[in-house]
Structures are given as C-alpha cells and as structure tokens.
C-alpha cells in the first residue's frame with residue numbers, strides 16, 4: 260500500500276481525492292496545507308475513504324507520517340519552497356518519502372523548474388508530472404487507434420491541435436502574474452502543448468525534437484472596463500495596468516527522428532464563455548483524422564427558465580450557466596484523466612519505476628512555454644535550443660513585479 264501525502268488541499272486536490280477512490284493499492288493518509296479546506300475532508304468521507312491527518316506544517320507532516328510519496332498540489336509560487344523543505348527533510352533522514360508527483364505547471368518559469376528538478380534528483384526521488392490530459396481515456400485511446408491503424412498504413416500524423424478554454428480561474432492567485440508566473444499561456448498552454456506533443460509522438464517513444472516556437476498572446480476580455488473592476492474586487496489585481504494574457508495561440512514545430520516536420524497548434528482562453536471548461540483535440544494524418552470535444556458528451560440535460568437554482572459546478576467544471584440544454588460529464592475525474600494518471604503514478608512508484616510522464620517532460624514543457632512567451636514578446640519565432648530561456652521570465656510576471 261503506497262502511503263501518499265497531499266501538499267495543498269484546493270480545487271485540484273479534490274479531483275485527485277476522487278481519483279484515489281478508484282485506486283486499491285494507495286491511500287491518501289495525510290494532507291499539508293496552510294489552510295484546512297473542509298470540503299476536501301468532507302469529500303474523503305463522502306467517497307468512503309479514510310480521513311487523512313491534517314497538518315498546517317509541512318515538516319511536521321513529513322516527520323510524523325510514514326509517507327512513500329507526495330502529490331505536490333500547491334500553487335505555482337510555492338513549488339520551489341515546498342521542494343526545498345521536502346528535499347532537506349529527506350536528505351536529513353527525517354522523511355520517508357521516495358517519490359514526488361507535481362501538478363502542472365512545474366513552476367513559474369524555467370529557472371524555478373530547473374531548481375526543482377535539480378533538488379529532486381539530488382535527493383534521489385522518483386518523480387512524476389501530473390499532466391492529466393495525456394492520461395485522458397479519449398486522448399490515450401484516440402492516439403492508439405490513430406497510430407496503430409492510420410499511421411501504420413498511411414504514415415505518421417503531422418498536425419495536432421489542442422485547446423483548453425474556460426471563463427477564467429477560480430482562485431485569486433492565478434490572476435496575479437507575480438504569483439502565478441503568467442496568464443493562460445502558462446496555466447493552460449502547458450496542457451495543450453503537452454497534449455499536442457503526446458499525440459504527435461510515436462507510441463511508446465519520445466522521438467520529437469522541438470526546433471521552433473511561435474506564439475501570440477492578448478488580453479481580450481479582462482482588460483475591458485467592467486471586467487477590470489470585477490478582477491480588482493475578486494483578485495486584487497489591476498488588469499488595466501499589469502494584465503496577464505487571457506488568450507494565447509502557440510505553434511510548436513518539431514523534427515521527428517526520421518527528419519520530418521510535424522506541428523502542434525495550441526489555443527487557450529480564459530475568455531471563453533460557454534457551458535463550461537472545453538477541451539478539444541484533433542490529430543491530422545495523411546489519410547485519417549481524430550477529434551475530441553469534452554463539451555459534446557453523451558449526456559445533455561435541459562432546464563427551463565422556471566428552474567432557478569444557485570450557481571454550481573455540478574454538470575461540468577467551470578460551468579457558466581444552469582439553464583438551457585447543458586452538457587454534463589458523469590465523472591470528470593475519469594474524463595479529464597485524473598484516475599488513469601494517478602493509477603499510473605501509483606503503479607510506477609510502487610514498482611520503483613519512473614512514470615511515463617515525469618519531470619523531464621515537465622521541464623521540456625516549461626522550456627516550450629518560455630519560448631512561446633519570448634516569441635510573443637518579440638513578435639517573432641523563437642528558435643530552440645535557446646540557453647537564454649534559463650533566465651527568461653514571462654513579460655506579465657516581470658510587469659507585475661514592477662507595478663507592485
């Protein structure tokens with residue numbers, strides 16, 4: 260039985276708690292978080308899971324609990340500090356942890372991401388990157404069919420499109436680029452870029468070399484008058500002065516091991532107002548095509564204007580309405596890939612193996628994100644490799660540091 264500790268008890272921790280309800284050989288036995296979020300503990304009870312012990316001090320949790328692995332679910336700005344504590348406690352022999360799994364994005368920039376990876380390796384820890392979209396059953400199965408049937412007969416796919424779009428994050432810190440590192444490009448571009456790379460990559464291999472990134476970013480909605488005021492109230496940030504982008508479009512050009520060019524295209528928005536979170540994926544090959552749209556599920560439910568209930572997220576994540584014909588996803592932890600992702604991480608860590616998605620992938624994603632920000636800032640393609648990205652900080656992050 261793998262004994263897991265959560266670092267962070269917010270929104271994403273609830274998805275992972277749901278996932279652990281489907282995993283037999285692991286238990287979430289402790290949670291560290293500066294603030295105890297009761298809804299996470301209530302969810303554990305609702306799911307019939309044992310109540311994890313709560314700690315407001317990370318060192319205390321590490322020394323008192325016999326933990327095998329940590330799921331790092333803390334906000335972007337806390338990642339380096341959390342890693343320093345974990346690694347110090349492991350190296351001093353005060354923690355039993357042997358593996359760490361990090362939520363996306365690994366950090367705010369490549370500089371921080373490299374620090375984290377260096378520390379994790381210094382402590383000899385196994386590591387996983389919690390990029391749920393490359394574990395989504397539809398994405399995994401779609402890739403498998405496209406490659407086994409399409410690519411095997413007609414040739415490898417050459418274009419992947421991935422998008423993640425919703426109306427904007429639920430917690431204030433996401434909106435403050437000083438804390439988050441950037442806007443939607445960092446927050447959701449990390450998903451779409453990695454999903455595109457996954458779909459274009461040969462089954463069971465990592466055979467793509469990124470050679471160029473081109474991106475454009477804009478603040479389309481949240482720098483407009485009324486929305487500026489809304490954000491000031493909600494997140495204490497002033498998007499008329501120091502906005503983060505709410506729209507990003509990124510193109511990554513890769514070279515395959517046999518010298519072909521393949522391209523991934525990502526589109527991300529915090530300015531999409533639809534029924535809720537929308538994830539779309541497409542894969543083009545010479546004689547085939549694959550598509551996924553999570554807002555086209557098998558289940559829709561209609562509510563007339565007479566049904567005037569409170570706002571909620573009971574139909575789909577980031578739900579923006581409660582009336583009309585609404586898509587509903589029966590189990591989002593399955594659909595979005597959390598269950599398969601956590602199962603894979605648990606299995607790999609239990610066998611003392613590196614998961615298929617790990618911090619090497621997280622680092623590459625961060626490098627691509629920094630190249631995308633640099634390209635958008637300079638308004639020209641960014642060639643890779645580019646050693647200057649090691650020190651590069653996205654423009655919204657730098658601007659927020661100046662205005663604060």
Ligand SMILES: NC(=O)c1ccc[n+]([C@@H]2O[C@H](COP(=O)([O-])OP(=O)(O)OC[C@H]3O[C@@H](n4cnc5c(N)ncnc54)[C@H](O)[C@@H]3O)[C@@H](O)[C@H]2O)c1
Nearest residue numbers: 267268269270271292294332333334335337362363364430
């Ligand atoms: N895979 C996904 O689709 C997905 C979805 C949501 C969030 N995330 C990622 O997960 C991370 C957390 O996001 P969230 O939505 O849960 O945020 P949230 O704001 O809902 O919750 C953040 C949690 O972290 C805790 N926290 C704050 N400061 C901390 C610190 N210094 N050390 C440890 N914990 C701290 C808070 O108390 C809270 O429990 C982010 O990096 C985010 O990008 C991923």
